[in-house]
Amino acid sequence: MHVDAVTNTTVWSGGQWLPGRDVLLARGRVAAVVPAGTVPHTPGAALLDGSGAHLIPGLVNTHTHLHQARMRGIGEGQPLLSWLRLVGEETVALTPEQAYAAAAAAATEALRSGTTTLVEHMWPHPSAEVHDAVLRALRDAGIRAVLCRGVADRPDVSRRWGFDPRLMQPLEETLEHAGALAAAMRGSRVSPGLAVPNPRCLTQDGMRRVRSWAEERGLPVSIHLLETDTDEVMCRQHAGTGAVDYLAEAGFLWERLLAVHCVTLDARGQALLARHRVAVSYNPLSNMRLGSGIAPVPAMLAAGLRVGIGVDGAASNDTQDILEALRIGAYLQRAAHRQADLLGFGRMIDIGSNGANAALGLEECPHGVVPGVRADLVLHRFERDFATLPVRDPGATLLTCAGTRTVDTVLIDGEAVLRDGRSLRLNEAALAAALV
Structure with a gap:
């Protein structure tokens, strides 16, 4: 169902809460935010009653691994590299049917x-069938997505690099398939990108080829970077330089690169990434669960880095709850810096809805729900849960x-894909059965 207006709601717009507003929608965008009842609605218009509810911009999860919806609880208590081995084993064995169920369920959970x-x-x-299944699941769920196809060109039979060699393909073959996958996304809410497991998985020549391929097509590239000190140690051992410098020397720092985690990114690295307009995906819950550490988010923001929020895969976070990631992401920094007012709602809603959009090729929406932005919106009803009441400050x-x-x-x-907390696109019972 496409909605023509959300009526009589309280909306986050222009950095403030506006009560008693009608939010008018047209052609998938916000057309106007007006006092309730001031603009007559067309007979037969599809109206969503927002009375007593709060409307906010949709949130952007800048990092996940959908197939890990099949791997909840795997490697509990193990550090990153040994945990990766277990995830790798299951990834090698992944079937298209399993990939579809996991991606559809994770998207719905998100x-x-x-x-x-x-x-x-x-x-x-x-x-290719696994990739096709993931794309089909995202389309069926109705969610907007950037589907980054994995690439690597450094084989390592020891698997100390954190990447299973059984998943390796020749780089040219991988890029050819990425092109075919991008063509299959045309006309959908899914857009293409590339994904690099970590700096150790691409040679510097491979990095130059990947960047060139992505830049020619205007696509983003996502890379795990400095999730622990492993990237730094192994780059120094094998290339004689640190991880950020290794990327810089290959020209692999630019404005369409999304660096994921950056837990051990020091001040020099922050300045270098900021200078090249690299964006960062902050994944607090995953970093906590794996004992990786705390990303220096306030320092990153002060250095001028664009920071978005990431939930990460269910094998390292357990859920796809982005509100939980926002909350714990703020609390973690407050505890680390002993500052109770650090990263309040205004800052966190911007990180959650707009922090890394430019790097990802997504439209920017720095002012909340305002005319002209895409109608990707979320309606909250706090009365659904007495644990949120009373509402002193939305x-x-x-x-x-x-x-x-x-x-x-x-x-x-403007299309309702979830109503009353349930998917309007997918059979949730069937998805649950497919994951058991």
């Missing part, structure tokens, strides 16, 4: 927490205690 766009960082995989409520329980309706391009 929608339930108000994610309207997700960035899928696919592991390299030789099966922003504080959203940051500190809202979640999947309060998400009522999710619109993408």
Whole structure:
């Protein structure tokens, strides 16, 4: 169902809450935000009653691995590299049917927490059918997505690089398939990109080829960077230079690169990434679960880096709840810096809805729900969960205690894809059965 207006709601717009507003939609965008009842609605218009509810821009999950919806709880208590071995084994064995069920379920779970766009960082995989299944699942779920196809060109039988060699393909073959996959996305809400497991998985020549291929097509590239000190140690051992310098020497720092994690990124590295307009995906829950550390987000922001929020895959985070990631992402920094007012709602909603959009080729929406932006919107009803009541400040409520329980309706391009917390596109019971 396409919605023509959200009526009589309280909306986050221009950095403030505006109560009693009608949000008019047309051709998948916000046409106007006006006082409720001031503009007559066309007879037969599809109206979404927002009375008593709060409307915010959709949130962008800048990093996940959808296939890990089949791997919850794997490697609990193990550090990154040994955990990666277990994930690699299951990824090698992944079938198209399993990939579809995992991607569809993870996308639906993401929608339930108000994610309207997700960035899928696919592991390299030789099966075209697995990629086709993921793309089909994203289309069926109705979510907006950037589907980044995995690439690598450095084989390593020891697997100390954190990448299973059984998933390796020749780089030219991989890029050819990425092109075919991009063509299959045309006309959908899914856009293409490339995904690099980590700096150790591409030679410098490979990096130059990957950047050139992406730049020619205007595509983003996502790369795990400095999730732990492994990248730094192994780049120094094998290339005689640190991880950020290794990327810089290959010309692999530019404005369409998304650096994921950056837990051990020092001040010099922050300045270098900022100078090249690289964006960062902050994944607090995954970094906590794997004992990786705390990304220096306030320092990154002060250095001028663009920072978005990432939920990461269910094998390292366990859920796809972006509101939980926003909340814990703020709390973690407050604890580390002993500063209670650090990263409040205004800053976190911008990180969550707009932080890395430019790098990803997504439209920017720095002012919330305003005329002209895409109608990717989330309607919260706090009365659905008494644990959010009373509402003294809607922003504080959203940051500190809202979640999947309060998400009522999710619109993408003005289409309701989730209503009353349930998918309007997919059979959720069938998805649950496919994951058991």
